[in-house]
Amino acid sequence: MTTAEFIREYRERDIRQLALQANRFPDVDMPYALDQIQGWQIARRKLPKWAACDGVIFPPHLSMEQCSSEPTAQYKLNLAMEWAEIVGHASRMTDLTGGFGVDFSFTSCAFAAATYVERNEQLCHIVEHNLPLLGLSNATVVCADAVEYLSTVEPQTMLFLDPARRDEHGAKTVMLADCTPDVVQLLPKLLEKSRFTMLKLSPMLDWHKAVDDLQGTVREVHIVSVGGECKELLLVLSTVVESELKVYCADLSTASDTPSLFVYTPGSSAPVANSTFNIQHSTFLHEPNASIMKAGCFDELAAAYGVSPVSRNSHLFLSDEPVEDFPGRSFVVERVTTMNKGELRKALVGIEKANIATRNFPLTVAELRKRLKIKDGGDVYIFATTTAEGEHLLLISRKYR
Template sequence: MTTSEFVKQFRESDPRKLALQASRYPDVDMPYALNQIQGWQTALRKLPSWAACDGVVYPPHLNMEQCSSEATARYKQQVARRWAERIPNASRTSMTDLTGGFGVDFSFTSRCFDCATYVERNASLCEVVGANLPRLGILNAQVKCAEAEAVLEQLEPQTMIFLDPARRDEHGAKTVLIADCTPDVCQLLPSLMQKSQFVMLKLSPMLDWHKAIVDLDGKVREVHIVSADGECKELLLVLAPDGKPEVQVFCVDILSRPVSEGQYPRSEFVYSIGGEAEPQPTNSKLTIQNSTFLFEPNASVMKAGCFDEIARAYGICAISRNSHLFLSDREIDGFPGRTFAIDAVTTMNKRQLRQTLSGMKQANIAVRNFPLSVAELRKRLKLNDGGDTYIFATTTSDGDHILMLTHKTKK
């Protein structure tokens, strides 16, 4: 049995158990085979269209874990296509990815252009990507093993340049400042603006995107805060030479499980910045008394901090400035986050707590702007984790500590 035959036959098996049977397959390059099997199993979850394609070669486990998911890569593809279609009188479009990595983002964004160039300084990754691209049906691309800065210096004008700078320093520690990433986009900014009609920049979700707008000299036109299944995954910036004072911010939450081939449902909240938003007034006592629904924004909205914009857009009221929870007397279609129906509200008064929680054995607990941690509150309430009840512990604008007992709505 050859190595490729072994991989195909046993790709659904447990790699750890296969490793124990290595002596039974002397003609198989077992370390390589096990890596391919593990890679395929990761792709089945993370890159389903790649897993469905025979012959794709997978890199070491770390590269597979760090690469983009298909859901977020397809989102970048949509952004790239929208911007490319804006280019007037474009007879032939082109893109260059200066930090190619395993090539997931490149494999999707390159389809939006007539020709594409993948650049990566790691020779092993270049070899893998060079073999994978034609297997994935990408025939408009070339692979270059080189440093990003050297390629940029010699690069002909492009429609789009894509960068995903390395976010670890020489000691392996994570970095969140643009200037600490490799390559340093701030240093390359003049060349990037001169040699592209727009730049797509992928950054850490931990980065302060307000500071990034300042650091990138006002060239940022769009900020995309991208979450998958409620977890903030990446920050995507689109830069253009004709920077404008107004910046559009896209708060996106994608369902990472496709409903059909290539279709990943998502919620999206879009707003513009360029001036200071007026605070949303709150009257927490009146609001809580008359509200029947509680709204918890998704991770992208939380990262954006666009709480006043959310309140105005959906006609809802914040419990307090620091609670990041909102209330209304009606359910709202399309709210970017979770919606809960309010069953009861209680203070931390012992008698009131006993009455409200009578007979309750378990609940899901979250704290927002509250003096106790989840563990401390759970211990005080003597409740196990789980069940259909969701308790939100927070502080009103009047300084009252309250618990809101809720359950998820069907929407």
């Protein structure tokens, strides 16, 4: 059995079990085969179009885990197209930190010509092999250091960077200055060489500080979440376009092709007072999506959707009427209880399991679940929070949508 035949036949198997059976297949390049099988299994989840493409070669595990998913890569393509139209230019782009090439394979479609730059020679060979299979004919692959290449590249419509977020010991870094290459140090050259630059950064990064570090050149911040988790922080830099900063909170978890999007200008809304609601049966409870939680735009959200915060630190909102397009999850409150034992016993009658979340509450989820003696799961949602008056409440709810 050849290595290619082994990969095709066993690609749905557990790679740990396959590794233990390596002696049964002396003609198979087992390390390579296991990399390809593991890569295909990850791609089936993150990159289904790539997984369905015969002949695509996958890189080692770390590159596969770090690469974008198809939905987030498609979001960047849409953003690149919008900005190419804004600057009136769509001739060429360069990805200075190409990696496995997922973002490049998408964003390059917005331009007449595109250059992939990567200092890892192995990744360059893989991408050079894969791009024609993926139908990309406008791309050039260059094996080079990003900083050195930037000094020689001709002016581009767009430059794209996804700085490495691990240090020489493999530990994760989240500060902008700790990433490689150092975007702050490269900023003058990036602005000189592009009409706009798109940065992909760690979702753990403080976007306010990143905007400050980039010295007034950031025109848009995009906080992208998928499946209830913040996945990417994208910044668009330009000195060609002069405009006030806008923040886009995009949730790609919706069933439709159009993301849930909340856009605001930082500081545009006055602080919203804590809720004066008498929280009771039939009150609507709203939980913002992960992108909004990361952005911290709670006053802007409350003003835009006419909802009231339970308290300044709860990050939960209330309304008398349903809010159909609220960017997050909405619930109907069925019961409200304090932590008084008698009240709790009465409120929890008939509830054997529930999904529990704590917001600005003195107990963790595990501690609260133990006290309530309720199993996880079901269609009941219990939000434990603290009101502006300091009262600890449990809001027992069911999903509205």
